[in-house]
Ligand SMILES: CSC[C@H]1O[C@H](OP(=O)(O)O)[C@H](O)[C@@H]1O
């Protein structure tokens with residue numbers, strides 16, 4: 603039984619993951635052995651001892667301390683994977699303008715995660731709510747340091763995946779393009795039109811080409827769960843126009859997006875949603891409406907003061923929504939088709955792949971490239 607279990611892990615998991623988990627396991631085994639030496643000295647002082655252990659009361663505690671120290675020097679990602687009691691859910695939350703922290707996370711701590719794509723926007727606050735693990739990343743960094751056009755979305759998604767996140771809930775401030783979605787309302791986005799320019803929008807490229815489907819760009823399961831958690835004032839479904847920014851739109855653009863049938867507008871969900879799909883992460887987006895952009899005749903156009911005035915009310919509602927979502931998750935996470943979407947997307951033959959790019963893809967596509 604053990605052999606079958608170990609063979610299955612060895613055959614399916616990436617080598618570096620196995621190596622680091624083996625390190626963690628070995629250190630724990632050493633701690634157990636050292637503790638047992640002391641327990642046996644107490645319980646059975648007369649036992650026959652074919653191996654000599656000089657100065658056991660010094661050596662064993664030192665061994666325990668040394669192994670604990672070595673454990674803390676393993677990558678945080680490894681420690682979390684090893685110690686986790688899992689329900690299967692690990693929700694990554696990307697907090698947009700106004701949402702720089704979330705409430706109610708137990709055993710939380712900020713961890714720095716390095717990625718092959720550069721640094722993410724900030725450290726990630728990781729902890730748990732009940733049986734679910736949760737990791738929170740402020741999209742623009744704490745203090746809102748990073749402009750939407752300069753976000754390193756690849757690093758942000760990679761870092762969440764590297765930490766073991768299974769599903770991503772993104773929260774964004776948006777302008778409304780329709781009368782019926784006033785400031786204060788939330789839209790559970792289900793479609794996008796991408797008008798961003800020149801942003802790096804794929805983990806893949808020459809040396810390892812992949813074409814994931816974006817026909818249905820959000821995860822219906824997570825979107826439904828978050829819509830239920832949000833309560834009143836929620837519109838289920840809506841098209842998000844992703845603009846380049848950082849300037850707001852012209853009136854002509856705003857009117858054009860209305861004609862295109864868009865419901866809300868923002869500057870950050872693309873390429874984030876595309877990258878989440880490439881990393882096989884089910885993604886849902888809640889747009890918190892702060893303003894009516896600039897399409898309404900005889901009304902002042904959106905500005906940051908107006909957005910900020912609405913933000914704190916929206917953020918309080920978003921915090922309750924996130925907590926309700928985490929507390930209401932089904933006990934076990936059933937597999938999603940998005941978990942394995944790269945199986946039908948990678949086109950470059952094994953022998954033709956660029957090893958350097960494949961190495962960079964270890965976290966986001968390690969499963970599919972193994
Ligand atoms: C502060 S208004 C413009 C700013 O707010 C939105 O950010 P996020 O999507 O991260 O909430 C919008 O996309 C712009 O970046």
Ligand SMILES: Nc1ncnc2[nH]cnc12
Nearest residue numbers: 775776777867868869895
């Ligand atoms: N009107 C707007 N346009 C783009 N991004 C926004 N974020 C909040 N309001 C916005």
